[in-house]
Amino acid sequence: MKTPAGSAGKGPDVAEVVATVIADVEARGDEAVREYSEKFDNWSPPSFRLEPEQIERIVAGVDRQVIDDIRTVQRNVGDFARRQLESLHDFEVETLPGVYLGQRSIPVSAAGAYVPGGRYPLVASAHMTVVTAKVAGVPRVAACTPPIRGEVPAATVAAMHLAGADEIYLLGGVQAVAALALGTSSIAKVDLLAGPGNAYVAEAKRRLFGRVGIDLFAGPTEILIVADDTADPFIVAVDLLSQAEHGPDSPAILVCSSERVARAALAHVEALLPDLPTNDYAGPAWRDHGQIIVTDTTDEAFAVADGFAAEHVQVLTAEPRRALALMHDYGALFLGEATCVSYGDKVIGTNHTLPTRGAARYTGGLWVGKYLKTVTYQEVTSRESSVELGRLCGRAARVELFEGHARSGDVRAAKYAGDPLPWAAGQYNA
CATH class of the missing domain: 3.40.50.1980 (Nitrogenase molybdenum iron protein domain)
Structure with a gap:
C-alpha cells in the first residue's frame, strides 16, 4: 500500500532573487540591507542591532514561565554540546624520535546564527545555534531574526540573549544572511553561518558557501x-x-x-x-x-x-x-x-x-564540532629523523615530478648528514 506523492507547484525564481540581493548587499552594504528589509519585512528601524537596554526591556516583558522553559531547554542543549566537546581531544604524538605531530580543535572567531521567523517564531533555533557555538568557545556570535508582522519576536530575542549571543539584529531573509557573510559598515562579517531558513535563506547559504562556512544545506523538514x-x-x-x-x-x-x-x-x-x-x-x-x-x-x-x-x-x-x-x-x-x-x-x-x-x-x-577547526601541527627536533625524512621526501616527491619539494628534503639531508647536492654544486656549503 502506498499513497501517491504528488509534486508541489513551482514558486518564483528563488535563485535569481537571491543572487540579486547578495550582489546588491555586497555592492551597497547597509543601504541595500535596509531597502530589502523594508521591501520584504516592512521593517526599517534606526538600527537593526538591539542595544543592551532594549534587550533587557524585551526580555523583561516575556512571561516568566517562558523564560524558565527557555533556560531549561538551553541547559539541556548546552549539556549535550559539552559532552560532545569532551569527546574531542587535542593530542600530540612522537611518531619517530624527535618527530612530533599534534592536533588541536580551535573555535572559529565569529559565527552567525540565523533564527527564522515568518509564520513561526522558531525560538528553539536560537538554542541550537547560539548555545552550541558558545559551548564550542566561539568568541563572537551575531544572531539575526526577522520581525514578525512588524512586531519584535520577544521570546526569540530572549532566547538569543539567554543563549549568549554577543550581537542581536532584528533582520531577516537573504539580506541578513548576506550581511553576516559579507559584512557591512554596521555588521562585521562572520566566519561561519548556521541555522535553518526558508528556500531563499537556504539558497543564500548555498551561494555564499566558500566565502563563508555554513553548517549544512538544509531543505524542507522530513x-x-x-x-x-x-x-x-x-x-x-x-x-x-x-x-x-x-x-x-x-x-x-x-x-x-x-x-x-x-x-x-x-x-x-x-x-x-x-x-x-x-x-x-x-x-x-x-x-x-x-x-x-x-x-x-x-x-x-x-x-x-x-x-x-x-x-x-x-x-x-x-x-x-x-x-x-x-x-x-x-x-x-x-x-x-x-x-x-x-x-x-x-x-x-x-x-x-x-x-x-x-x-x-x-x-x-549541526554539532559543537561544526564551530571548531581541527588543525594539525608538526615539529622535528631530531636532526637524524630530519635526515631520514628528507631522503624519503626527495624520493617520494621526484616520483611525482615535484623537484622543488624534493629539494626541501635534500637540503636537510645535506646540512645534517653531508649528503651531496648535485643540483646546487658550488652554491651551498653545509
Missing part, C-alpha cells in the same frame, strides 16, 4: 516512521502530522511491516487533518509528499527506511534499538514510543539542525 504491528496507529498519525506542519513541502513517510497499522494510521491522519490548526501547511504536505509503504518484515522496513536517508527517523517497533545496528543513513534516530521527533525539535537537548534531501548519506547535523 519525518520517516518505521513501525511494526506493536505500534499505536494514533501516535503514528499524530507524529507524522507533527512534522508535516513545518511546511507544504515537508515529506512525511511511514514504512510499516503491518498493513493493519498502516491502514489505521492513514485513517487517523485523514480524520485529524481537517481540525489541525496548521492544516494549511500539513494538508498539502501530506497530499503531495506523504507516503505509506508496507513491507513484509520489520528488517525490510529498516532497509527501506535507510534508503531514504531521512532527516528524522522515528522507530515505533517492538525492539527500537535494532535500528542502531541496522540503519546508518539518517539525520537523527528517535527510538521507541516514549520518544518523538518533536522532543528533538524543541526540548530534549540534541541539535535539531539536521541533513535533509538525502544528505544524511554523507553528513550528520
